[in-house]
Amino acid sequence: MSIDPRSHTPVYVQLADLLREKIESGDLPPGAPIGSESRLSQEYGIGRDAVRMSIAVLKSEGLVTSSRGQPTHVRSSPDQRPVEVSPGSTIVARMPKSSERRKMDMDEGIPILEVRSPDGTVQTFPADEVVLHCP
Amino acid sequence: MSIDPRSHTPVYVQLADLLREKIESGDLPPGAPIGSESRLSQEYGIGRDAVRMSIAVLKSEGLVTSSRGQPTHVRSSPDQRPVEVSPGSTIVARMPKSSERRKMDMDEGIPILEVRSPDGTVQTFPADEVVLHCP
């Protein structure tokens, strides 16, 4: 599996597809480092910018996480706990604002689930932590 | 309101915050162009790269959309239609994969809502189009 710079598909999309395949196949299991930017850059013969764009795609899909000084690694999703929803509640999902995401210590690419109960109370959950159960 | 390149807060975060404020205050209403990259670059005295990173933040939050040849504009969310959920259903939210997003013609920064009915059927909705109603 390699990357074709002459393809109509951008190289960063090709690399993202390639890495996503490795993640979903288990070749890169949760917690595994996907390889440093410079290493991927050399290995596939593309610029570091293209590598970073690939990783940005995977981060936006919640598949990997990265932070300064640490290797980028495959995200290990937490166990999803069941949450019982009150009868008559309404549910929406949205992406958190950056400030909200930092405050709730959420990774990129994770939506927020909002549950509005009939009594007016609103509960918000990081979407990867819960499974809502309707009555 | 201006941008301080000496601040500890990255300039692209500062610009994202600035534009988000204008969007949420109604100064930049839905459908309004936020200004071209070159214009924002000149106006705030920062590089085009920083401008693009700012816009990437706002796109990931579902606040703006952009495509080749067209000015980036404030996203106008569609009306959220009510969806009745079957009793005993479970609900999760996640981000779509790139291929999924293209196939469903979804903008960036929009989660997917998955409703699993007790009979095993699974319904998926772009999260900005629906409000789920529990029985």
Next chain:
DNA sequence: GATAATTTGTACGTATGTATA
């Protein structure tokens, strides 16, 4: 219809800052 101008997308480069090991 054809051209030109505008705008975003892709891809490369360099340099420096900051956090971690």
Next chain:
DNA sequence: TTATACATACGTACAAATTAT
């Protein structure tokens, strides 16, 4: 301290899509 790795920020160039002329 040193080395590694990611984050930020600047630059350039060209491609591709849209809009205006």
